[in-house]
Amino acid sequence: MIFTPEHDAIRNTIAQFVDKEINPFADQWEEEGIFPAHELFKKMGDLGLLGIARPVEFGGMGLDYSYEVVFSEELGRIRAAGVGMAIGVQTDMATPALANHGSDQLRQEFLVPAIAGDMICSIAVSEPHAGSDVSAIKTTAVKDGDDYIINGTKMWITNSTQADFICLLVNTSDNGPHANKSLIVVPMNLPGISLSEKLNKLGMRSSDTAQIFFDDVRVPRRYLIGEEGAGFRYQMEQFQEERLYAAAGNLKMMEFVINDTIEYTRQRKAFGKSILDNQVVHFRLAELQTEIECLRALTYDAVEGYINGQDVTLKASMAKLKTGRLSREVTDSCLQYWGGMGFMWDSSVARAYRDGRLASIGGGADEVMLGIISKHMGIMPKRG
Numbered sequence: 001m002i003f004t005p006e007h008d009a010i011r012n013t014i015a016q017f018v019d020k021e022i023n024p025f026a027d028q029w030e031e032e033g034i035f036p037a038h039e040l041f042k043k044m045g046d047l048g049l050l051g052i053a054r055p056v057e058f059g060g061m062g063l064d065y066s067y068e069v070v071f072s073e074e075l076g077r078i079r080a081a082g083v084g085m086a087i088g089v090q091t092d093m094a095t096p097a098l099a100n101h102g103s104d105q106l107r108q109e110f111l112v113p114a115i116a117g118d119m120i121c122s123i124a125v126s127e128p129h130a131g132s133d134v135s136a137i138k139t140t141a142v143k144d145g146d147d148y149i150i151n152g153t154k155m156w157i158t159n160s161t162q163a164d165f166i167c168l169l170v171n172t173s174d175n176g177p178h179a180n181k182s183l184i185v186v187p188m189n190l191p192g193i194s195l196s197e198k199l200n201k202l203g204m205r206s207s208d209t210a211q212i213f214f215d216d217v218r219v220p221r222r223y224l225i226g227e228e229g230a231g232f233r234y235q236m237e238q239f240q241e242e243r244l245y246a247a248a249g250n251l252k253m254m255e256f257v258i259n260d261t262i263e264y265t266r267q268r269k270a271f272g273k274s275i276l277d278n279q280v281v282h283f284r285l286a287e288l289q290t291e292i293e294c295l296r297a298l299t300y301d302a303v304e305g306y307i308n309g310q311d312v313t314l315k316a317s318m319a320k321l322k323t324g325r326l327s328r329e330v331t332d333s334c335l336q337y338w339g340g341m342g343f344m345w346d347s348s349v350a351r352a353y354r355d356g357r358l359a360s361i362g363g364g365a366d367e368v369m370l371g372i373i374s375k376h377m378g379i380m381p382k383r384g
């Protein structure tokens with residue numbers, strides 16, 4: 001991928017924004033278990049950062065996805081990954097299907113304010129009994145005149161305690177599990193919607209996560225995204241951006257962990273020399289940096305295919321898999337070289353260790369990625 005001065009300009013804008021508007025508050029937001037999404041997203045919306053690759057007519061910048069990947073990569077410098085994840089939910093997880101398949105009226109009503117930072121959104125796919133197996137969700141939307149009536153429960157929904165609307169995956173018919181699903185935009189202030197307490201997580205603590213309950217929630221049928229019954233396909237498409245965002249977003253986070261570790265081990269002495277001066281330590285860091293560079297190349301390659309309109313399911317899944325694996329490897333290896341200091345809750349490496357663990361679970365676990373890759377390789381046994 002070739003980066004231009006325009007890419008550099010976006011990169012610099014984001015770096016400055018993160019250093020001024022996010023990192024000074026990262027510890028506070030981690031402590032509070034939430035960040036002020038409306039306030040922060042509005043500032044980002046004012047700079048045009050929430051719609052880099054979205055159409056100009058809906059308030060976006062109309063740039064190609066290479067600029068979005070620069071955005072996501074640079075957000076990796078946030079010292080509380082939960083905030084970067086929450087931003088990604090808004091830009092690359094909850095809104096791609098709306099942007100690509102929503103009617104103009106729906107996009108005016110929800111995409112425009114999401115890009116402006118006036119509305120916060122969530123993507124609601126997972127349920128208490130169905131995470132990896134998306135086809136097994138049970139939430140239903142039944143037609144009643146001009147409305148749908150929604151019943152069910154969604155689990156682990158990022159941004160949900162602050163969201164103004166969600167992009168909800170539901171079953172709208174009794175057809176087979178890949179043909180019975182639809183995506184519907186649901187405003188969160190409707191009667192019949194309630195939330196659990198904020199969930200107490202191992203990591204990503206600055207991001208709010210909750211369960212959402214739907215009890216006879218009435219939504220106009222015009223809030224359907226695209227065609228009824230196409231929701232499973234739209235969600236699989238939408239996952240591509242989510243996975244590319246996750247891959248790009250973890251690169252800088254891992255590099256910060258390595259840099260922090262270099263700094264710490266350079267000044268920390270044992271047996272008369274810096275920890276860093278042990279070959280086993282600096283060779284390991286060099287190896288991890290090399291692995292990150294390989295992942296960066298794979299991610300950029302997948303993004304290039306995506307920009308050219310190719311189906312990048314295979315490469316995006318490989319990049320997502322490698323991101324999860326490598327996040328764990330980098331944070332675990334680095335934490336080791338910090339010794340007891342790495343085991344302290346407030347050390348930067350411990351936070352990255354906790355936050356980075358999600359990459360192997362959220363947005364499709366490693367094993368789900370391996371399943372997709374196996375299918376593309378033709379080595380997955382047929383079901384049933």
Ligand SMILES: Cc1cc2nc3c(=O)[nH]c(=O)nc-3n(C[C@H](O)[C@H](O)[C@H](O)COP(=O)(O)OP(=O)(O)OC[C@H]3O[C@@H](n4cnc5c(N)ncnc54)[C@H](O)[C@@H]3O)c2cc1C
Binds near residue numbers: 122201
């Ligand atoms: C902090 C956080 C934020 C999240 N945010 C959102 C959100 O905003 N919106 C949303 O919809 N969801 C969200 N999720 C849910 C997330 O996408 C799911 O947790 C994930 O898809 C895994 O589903 P599950 O937890 O139900 O695991 P399960 O499906 O119960 O699987 C458990 C484990 O089994 C293994 N496994 C699964 N399938 C296979 C297989 N075929 N072969 C071998 N092993 C397998 C995997 O190791 C997997 O981790 C979030 C989760 C967390 C923790």
